Amino acid sequence: MAVIKMRNSGEVIEGNENVAAFLNKQGVLYEHWDASKLPIHLQNKFVLTDEEKAEILATFQTEIEDLAKRRGYQAWDVVALCEQTPNLEELLKKFEQVHTHTEDEVRAIVAGHGIFIIKGDEQTGYFNVELEAGDVISVPEGNPHFFTLMDDRQVVAVRLFIDQSGWVAHPYEEKEEGGK
Template identity: 65%
Template sequence: MAEIVIRNTNERISGEENVREFLKKQEVLYEHWNMDKFPADLQEKFQLSDEDKQRILDAFDPEIRDLAARRGYKIWDIITLSESTPNLEDLLQKFEEVHTHSEDEIRAIVGGKGIFIIKGSEDVGYFNVELEPGDVISVPENTPHFFTLMDNKQIVAVRLFIEENGWIATPVADPQFQ
């Protein structure tokens, strides 16, 4: 279950309803998928074949199509990152820069863990959203944020896009980021 850490106060928010309520106030969508559907033989696998990725997409097809219908997504895929990912540090460096997108950035975590760092309202500032399997989050368009992995450096996530070009970031120099 997702947890939140407000960066300037170190306040921690936990519990699904508390997390959902906080994120809603920050205009961030949060949902939780039932992970019982996730193929057991893929649960600890972070190097996935195209067939493995398709099995994950098939398992969550109703949830993906529901999100796509509600929010206008046209394409989706699976991203997987781990210590065995070629150029992992270069990829993380790209992800770990504060940026925005012209569409919301949505991820459904199905394996491993990750953290979105998001700029909230003026009274909150930046906050971390620590995500684990089942957590679905959508950062609103034009909201400064970035994503990184947790210490184990392993994640599998479903990504959904409106733009057919996929992930396009605009860097943001924000002196408020700490």
């Protein structure tokens, strides 16, 4: 179950209904899939073969196709990150820069944990969304955010895209006070 932590106030929001309601107000889709569907031999595995990634996609095919139909996604894949991932530090540095996309950034966490840091409305500011297996999030196009791993540094996620070329990040710079 996702947990939200406000960066400016320290407030914590927990519980699927509370998390979903808060994220909805921020224009962020939040859903929950049954992560226990993942076959036992893949539940705590973070180095995956192409065949294992295909098995994950097959396991969640109904959920993926439902979300794709509702939101217009055309392609999906599986990403797995852990200490054994080649160039993990370089990847994380790339992910950890605030950026936007020209389409939604969608992640369905099927194993492990991750954190999206998202820029909310003016009153809310930035907030962390700590995700675990079963959590599905869609950060809307143009919304500044970044992603990083939690302390265990392990995540497996299904990614969905509208543009079949996949994930393209555009750097985001905060405007200074006064609109400069």
